[in-house]
Amino acid sequence: MQNIDELIEEAQKQGYKITPQRREIFKILVNNDSHPKAEDIYNILKDRMPDVSLATVYNTLNMLKELGMIDAIALFEDDSVRYDPTTKAHDHLYCLHCNRIVDVEKDQDDLGFTEKEISGFQIVKRQVTYYGYCPECRDILKTT
Amino acid sequence: MQNIDELIEEAQKQGYKITPQRREIFKILVNNDSHPKAEDIYNILKDRMPDVSLATVYNTLNMLKELGMIDAIALFEDDSVRYDPTTKAHDHLYCLHCNRIVDVEKDQDDLGFTEKEISGFQIVKRQVTYYGYCPECRDILKTT
């Protein structure tokens, strides 16, 4: 999810209408590497469009998911879904203390990964998450 | 989570009391590779102990998680947590059609993985999930 104009063109081609709300959500997501949850996006959006509804955020996120423009990230220590506008294959680091998610490049071997077969499964996606403590939180936890 | 007697001993050592409900949940989980959700366990349990409460299942699962006897698996296409009594490092295959989870051995390189540092993160756990379609569902989807 790099270019808003291309994104809009693709969305329209698929029959989606482009509303000001959606346009604004696109802007929030483009080049966003904070892996926000729906509510994070809603909070930013509310400052710009005070009457916007949280349902619209979910609606738009689901639309972008269908278009393959964003990925959903599930975490076992966090009960809301986090969204990632970088759909190129990569792994994630999750800090169990501050809940931050950081991208990590995949091993070269896996970069070309698109579809593969394992144990008879037809694989469409691989998700790799490292759980641990980020540099800042390591320090904090060391002191306490 | 192989041996119930060892598990009980360890739980008691940590100050947990062993109730018939817990004993029965342990039995359900030992050598169980179906990656059940809390409600799956509750349904099996109810047949053996009709008055048991779902809260007890959650309570016991949380206890086992604290003891490191089971792992929780988060999936972005499934909204309940799945539990895995095999805590030895391994990956998962998840079928997007029937929601089955199948274990896959890890690459030899990763077998020794316990703790590692990436981008300054202190890693305590790695979770790898392949999303796709199991052999049975591939066939079903082919026909439709």
Next chain:
DNA sequence: AATCTAATTTATAATAATTATAAATAAAGA
């Protein structure tokens, strides 16, 4: 074996994330 105390169970309420609903609105094509 009887007693005691803290942990556990139970039923139920609360919470939190997300989805569904339905009326009002607005995008975009004719």
Next chain:
DNA sequence: TCTTTATTTATAATTATTATAAATTAGATT
């Protein structure tokens, strides 16, 4: 500008899980 259909909004519903508080019980102590 008109029309159709998707979208937005507010709100209710749903679902998984956690919290609460009274009743029960495991397991240590006597």
